[in-house]
Amino acid sequence: MNRFPHxxxxxxxxxxxxLSCQPYKLVQEEKQQSYSVSSPLHINTGDNxxxxxxxxxxxxxxxxxxxxVNADSLxxxxxxxxxxxxxxxxxxxxxxxxxxxxxxxxxxKPVLNAIARSLRFILEDPAKHDGxxxxxKDNNIIYKSDGNDRWKRKYYLENNRIEKIKGxxxxxxxxxxxxxxxNNKQPENIIFLQRGMRMRIEMTKLQTEVDSRDxx
Numbered sequence: 001m002n003r004f005p006h007x008x009x010x011x012x013x014x015x016x017x018x019l020s021c022q023p024y025k026l027v028q029e030e031k032q033q034s035y036s037v038s039s040p041l042h043i044n045t046g047d048n049x050x051x052x053x054x055x056x057x058x059x060x061x062x063x064x065x066x067x068x069v070n071a072d073s074l075x076x077x078x079x080x081x082x083x084x085x086x087x088x089x090x091x092x093x094x095x096x097x098x099x100x101x102x103x104x105x106x107x108x109k110p111v112l113n114a115i116a117r118s119l120r121f122i123l124e125d126p127a128k129h130d131g132x133x134x135x136x137k138d139n140n141i142i143y144k145s146d147g148n149d150r151w152k153r154k155y156y157l158e159n160n161r162i163e164k165i166k167g168x169x170x171x172x173x174x175x176x177x178x179x180x181x182x183n184n185k186q187p188e189n190i191i192f193l194q195r196g197m198r199m200r201i202e203m204t205k206l207q208t209e210v211d212s213r214d215x216x
Contacts (some may be wrong), residue, residue: 025135038125041186049205174196
């Protein structure tokens with residue numbers, strides 16, 4: 001029995017691997033003057049952002065309000081029903097998080113890890129991690145970086161705003177985030193998709209008095 005792959009099979013595998021790799025071109029000359037990157041959701045210290053949100057997890061649905069408060073170097077995050085019933089309450093730090101309260105249905109470490117990581121991806125400034133700007137085959141500008149949590153991240157930019165984020169662990173993209181804006185300050189709609197646990201979070205920003213003043 002032949003211990004080595006047939007030459008045709010080996011050639012086919014090589015071609016497949018070559019074609020399946022997404023080509024990227026490092027953007028060197030223009031990056032300093034043309035491109036910049038910052039956190040998709042920027043909340044000033046002491047301020048908050050409130051979103052109407054729904055979470056679908058393993059075919060179970062929860063809906064309510066997502067509240068995020070910038071408490072200096074920490075973010076306090078709560079998800080509660082419109083009747084005031086608290087689903088969970090956590091504190092997110094730079095490289096960790098602490099659960100203050102969580103209802104039993106969500107109180108699973110992989111679930112809480114995924115929620116905290118998803119929020120950290122939109123609250124953190126990507127520029128604090130080592131990274132660089134690339135252009136893909138369609139000339140989309142991507143900022144690629146490695147986080148402190150061993151996740152590789154790709155931030156897709158349009159008009160210097162992050163429109164999409166992909167989080168990669170080992171060899172697979174596991175976290176997908178899509179953002180859309182109606183002004184230059186905060187994203188209006190955010191969708192999180194977590195591969196592997198069938199988790200989907202959709203968030204729509206609620207209008208606040210601060211937002212109204214900013215537009216005048």
